[in-house]
Amino acid sequence: MVHNLIKNQASARDFSLSSAAEGIAPPEHFLGFGLGLRTDHFQDVLSTNPDIDWFEVVSENFMVDGGKPKHYLHAIRELYPMVMHGVSLSIGSTDPLNMQYLRQLKVLVNELQPQWISDHLCWTGVNQTNSHDLLPLPYNEEALNHVCDRVDQVQNFLGRPILLENLSSYITYKESDMSEWEFFNQVARQSGCNILLDINNIYVSARNHEFDAQDYLEGIDKDKVKQFHLAGHTDYGNYVIDTHDHPVADPVWALYQQALKRFGWVSTMIERDDNIPPLAELLAEVETARNIAYDTLGRLQPLKQGEIVT
Amino acid sequence: MDKLPLASLQQKMINYLVNDDPNVTSTIMKQIKDHGRITRDVRLNIYKNAYQVRLKETIENDHEMLGFFLGDDLFDQMVLGYINAYPSDNTSLRHFADKLPLFLANTPPFKDHPIISELAHFERFLMVAFDAADAALFTRDLLANTPPEQWPDLVFRFHPSVQLAHFHYNSVETWQALKQEQAPEPAKEQPSDWLLWRNKERLTQFRSLPAQEYDLINMILQGASFADLCDFLLQEVSEEQASPLALDYLLKWLDDGILIKQKFIQQ
Numbered sequence: 007m008v009h010n011l012i013k014n015q016a017s018a019r020d021f022s023l024s025s026a027a028e029g030i031a032p033p034e035h036f037l038g039f040g041l042g043l044r045t046d047h048f049q050d051v052l053s054t055n056p057d058i059d060w061f062e063v064v065s066e067n068f069m070v071d072g073g074k075p076k077h078y079l080h081a082i083r084e085l086y087p088m089v090m091h092g093v094s095l096s097i098g099s100t101d102p103l104n105m106q107y108l109r110q111l112k113v114l115v116n117e118l119q120p121q122w123i124s125d126h127l128c129w130t131g132v133n134q135t136n137s138h139d140l141l142p143l144p145y146n147e148e149a150l151n152h153v154c155d156r157v158d159q160v161q162n163f164l165g166r167p168i169l170l171e172n173l174s175s176y177i178t179y180k181e182s183d184m185s186e187w188e189f190f191n192q193v194a195r196q197s198g199c200n201i202l203l204d205i206n207n208i209y210v211s212a213r214n215h216e217f218d219a220q221d222y223l224e225g226i227d228k229d230k231v232k233q234f235h236l237a238g239h240t241d242y243g244n245y246v247i248d249t250h251d252h253p254v255a256d257p258v259w260a261l262y263q264q265a266l267k268r269f270g271w272v273s274t275m276i277e278r279d280d281n282i283p284p285l286a287e288l289l290a291e292v293e294t295a296r297n298i299a300y301d302t303l304g305r306l307q308p309l310k311q312g313e314i315v316t
Numbered sequence: 317m318d319k320l321p322l323a324s325l326q327q328k329m330i331n332y333l334v335n336d337d338p339n340v341t342s343t344i345m346k347q348i349k350d351h352g353r354i355t356r357d358v359r360l361n362i363y364k365n366a367y368q369v370r371l372k373e374t375i376e377n378d379h380e381m382l383g384f385f386l387g388d389d390l391f392d393q394m395v396l397g398y399i400n401a402y403p404s405d406n407t408s409l410r411h412f413a414d415k416l417p418l419f420l421a422n423t424p425p426f427k428d429h430p431i432i433s434e435l436a437h438f439e440r441f442l443m444v445a446f447d448a449a450d451a452a453l454f455t456r457d458l459l460a461n462t463p464p465e466q467w468p469d470l471v472f473r474f475h476p477s478v479q480l481a482h483f484h485y486n487s488v489e490t491w492q493a494l495k496q497e498q499a500p501e502p503a504k505e506q507p508s509d510w511l512l513w514r515n516k517e518r519l520t521q522f523r524s525l526p527a528q529e530y531d532l533i534n535m536i537l538q539g540a541s542f543a544d545l546c547d548f549l550l551q552e553v554s555e556e557q558a559s560p561l562a563l564d565y566l567l568k569w570l571d572d573g574i575l576i577k578q579k580f581i582q583q
């Protein structure tokens with residue numbers, strides 16, 4: 007049926023519990039188990055059409071006029087649901103919002119029709135200087151009001167709620183007077199945005215700041231979390247750096263299971279940014295995530311297009 | 317310790333990342349909590365290092381052959397100099413090193429060897445060709461379907477990826493040698509014109525332009541018609557040769573995929 011999709015874009019799979027008595031059914035927005043789409047895998051994805059539920063793409067990589075990457079992107083979009091993940095919104099910066107960036111983002115949203123759009127709870131630069139890094143905010147009232155105000159502007163401009171993701175961080179400012187999770191949860195409540203919870207980033211920050219990752223999970227409202235990221239890090243003993251260039255580590259898998267217990271079915275994906283292995287290796291990690299979720303919450307049967315749950 | 321407003325805290329953090337002045341470091345250090353197993357110094361340094369590594373990797377990816385040409389030490393010197401001279405003001409890393417050819421043309425010791433700046437420029441031309449806008453091509457079929465009486469009036473438009481580049485040195489030959497992992501010939505003055513574009517397989521391609529073809533392409537850029545091209549060639553070849561030669565050029569451009577389909581051309 008692939009040819010039917012040529013002019014279309016793939017829609018999300020429906021999921022149902024294989025045994026309704028076994029657990030809680032996933033929410034409607036549940037996409038299943040996905041992967042961050044990387045340039046190295048374009049060809050493989052198109053030629054092997056792997057059995058995966060969805061892809062996440064980094065928005066900035068496709069804010070170009072044309073050429074090969076965009077060509078592949080559209081071809082893959084015809085086959086899989088997609089979400090867009092940005093790194094340049096700089097929602098916490100005290101610079102004015104970058105309207106040129108937001109317009110480019112909106113153009114790409116129209117092209118790709120993603121299930122949702124996400125960026126990070128951070129700032130990336132100020133006064134026309136861009137660090138190209140995700141820098142933490144101080145967690146206080148001033149920053150909270152500032153971020154909420156800007157999330158509101160962005161959501162109005164895009165005409166839809168966005169997701170914000172937690173960072174890995176290495177410093178705490180003296181200006182902070184609440185925990186990151188209190189701040190994050192307040193942002194989501196007050197601005198109406200949703201949450202992309204990066205399980206690895208929670209682990210990394212918990213190690214670096216010596217807090218209990220479980221406290222983080224419990225500090226976040228259950229109904230706000232729409233996506234999980236799972237990624238690898240580099241452990242230096244006294245601290246951990248979020249390098250996204252390794253397989254997901256065992257303590258992160260363990261934390262993922264705890265997150266599933268708290269938040270239930272949440273669209274989950276493997277995010278590898280560097281030291282990119284063959285596609286099969288990452289697909290195996292996606293399967294690990296799927297199996298952990300099934301073991302924790304019950305087995306799901308993805309329904310074929312048009313199939314009806316009885 | 318006074319709590320800083322968000323704007324000045326961010327300014328101090330950015331200053332720290334882009335600046336190596338110890339006073340700037342101690343200013344942001346005062347705002348960082350001292351806790352846990354690692355010092356504030358180690359904590360801040362993770363950010364400083366990430367900033368520098370990310371920008372360096374961007375230049376390495378964009379300018380691979382330039383990197384081979386310079387060798388590690390000079391390349392590192394270039395990266396540090398460029399990062400300090402042109403901190404990024406763009407949301408996209410794709411454009412971070414846009415001013416690298418300019419930097420290399422004006423900064424010692426690089427400016428003493430103009431081929432270095434030209435190599436960087438060539439690699440940026442390739443990047444532009446790689447992700448320029450798409451456009452439907454003017455093809456042999458479309459030409460065949462154009463009534464012959466319309467041919468003299470045909471004007472042409474280039475694909476958005478097409479670029480003309482002029483180099484004063486043997487820069488492209490040097491780039492090609494490096495690409496093939498061979499030692500390039502010594503730098504020498506060798507003025508030449510080049511055509512760069514993205515081909516039908518969406519791969520970047522380039523070739524040198526002989527003087528005659530260069531002139532024709534410049535005429536097209538100024539709006540010349542097919543008849544104008546034939547007239548120009550009449551100055552160089554005999555009357556019987558001019559039209560076939562013009563057609564040869566046209567077919568070559570169609571096969572290269574550098575001309576785009578235009579509305580007035582009938583399907």
Ligand SMILES: [Fe+2]
Nearest residue numbers: 171204235277
């Ligand atoms: Fe993430």
